[in-house]
Amino acid sequence: MAQQIELKSTVKVTQLGQRLDQAIAELFTDFSRSRLKEWLLAGKVVVDDEVIMKPRHKVMGGEEITLHAELEDEDRWEPQDLPLDIVYEDDDILVINKPRDFVVHPGAGTPDGTVLNALLFYYPDIAEVPRAGIVHRLDKDTTGLMVVAKTVPAQTRLVRALQKRQITREYEAIATGTMTAGGLVDKPIGRHSTKRTLMAVSPMGKPAVTHYRVAEHFREHTRIRLRLETGRTHQIRVHMSSVQHPLLGDVAYGGRVRIPKGASEHLVSLLRSFDRQALHAVMLKFEHPVTGEPMEFHAPVPDDMVEITEALREDTMLYGSEENN
Template identity: 40%
Template structure:
């Protein structure tokens, strides 16, 4: 027990150190630097963006082109917004080196969070459709992580602000987030041991009449980096699917209750599509819009676990969001109960 506590403390200290180093680097990157350089005879006639890359080689060319387009580059005191403009020997080029979006991702952004439960150690949030959980290319701001950083001060001292699992952008529902290093580490262990139980409600194409117990390994689709696929050599993935209702006639649509036993990326979406029951409006995996839905018909409706600090059994339910509830009713299905 003593050794286990020592190992946990060491892990937490390492995580804190990693986070602080990352935060320090990002804080330094957020400072605006101005650089100036005189065009030499060897650069006569060179494109402006190429010359600027030589002035700031630590930045990508695309980022520097963006600075030009934003009017942050001057030639002889005049703003130049055309990356292909040719520079002439003797001209003075001035660049305002604004930080990249990625370097500014870890910052607090106040937002309304639908908090279902909160105590000194953790919180449970009901994530709406459209909210990205963690900053990534194309979504460097406005994420749940940014909101958590604004919600409580301790989040700034936690890896990923205490986020221990994720939901896709267009999947709604419940998530648990740590508020301290001890609780975050405890939640991470529970998830690794499959002791955080996640249950989903979904609408899929097809007439599903019998239970499905899907045990099919998954990995990145070699034909598309944005997709996952059922393929040999992938990581183990298990999903139980229970039929709740289906339409009275074709085109068939079924309401289902899904229980995850593993937490692979896009797991329910991939497993159901693999069995011929793609989620409504899940274009990535073969679903088509129906019942007014334009996003995948998936909702994390139930979350249960033993509190890592108090030992209390925690069970949370989240009602269907308005768009999915409307589709559910339009299909004529009774209100779901888990």
């Protein structure tokens, strides 16, 4: 049986003149453009109390959009007894610390063995919640915090909070190259024109904003902290690559191995063997979707990133002082 959820949002003044299908794609970012268009054509989108079924309908800004989303249940996904690192749990939500090499949702090439399969086993009632309660995702090899809804009302409110940028997500990363200062990347992201599994900065993409600050300088790398305003696929990885500072280990987006001159064999070995993007969702802050209580969670940086950070720090202390002499 399909699950019914209702989401509301208001068209921004900056969206004046946009087609309705483009406007709802920006407002309801948890869903794909194709799915939103299906709902639009099926009469599931209400604009100021009027059902509109024309994708080319122009919006003026200020209209209230109501989306009557109909999502299939997740019975076709199999529960699997897979370990979950649960940071927090109550009747409405779960907060988990995702390890590397763990896909969040089944898809092409990964039919099972995912966070979703683990959630269905751990809490069978979550099958009644669309996408087994998953509110936002992390890439397969990105580690760190995710919030999961255990009920439909909790999920609806968390998705709405995410759309309104009321959920704070902070990441720790190691970028290649020396960065002098923090900044902001405000560049739209869309599907790569030729590599369909990758994303890219594109004028036809969806708005994407990433804030970053320098936490520590190394000789050929920089430890940074980042905050997301939006949550596009591969957003941090794409944005940092676009400013010529791809993440350490991220070969998909240009993070080639950079060896500091005169580096120790230990550091060289660590840099060459680091086989994932050095990215960790370290902090998550939001209001509880039912009680409204402010909540904040932190996940320690995983061992592989700690080890290489310490090695880079030692290298900088040793050779950095020599370079300054």
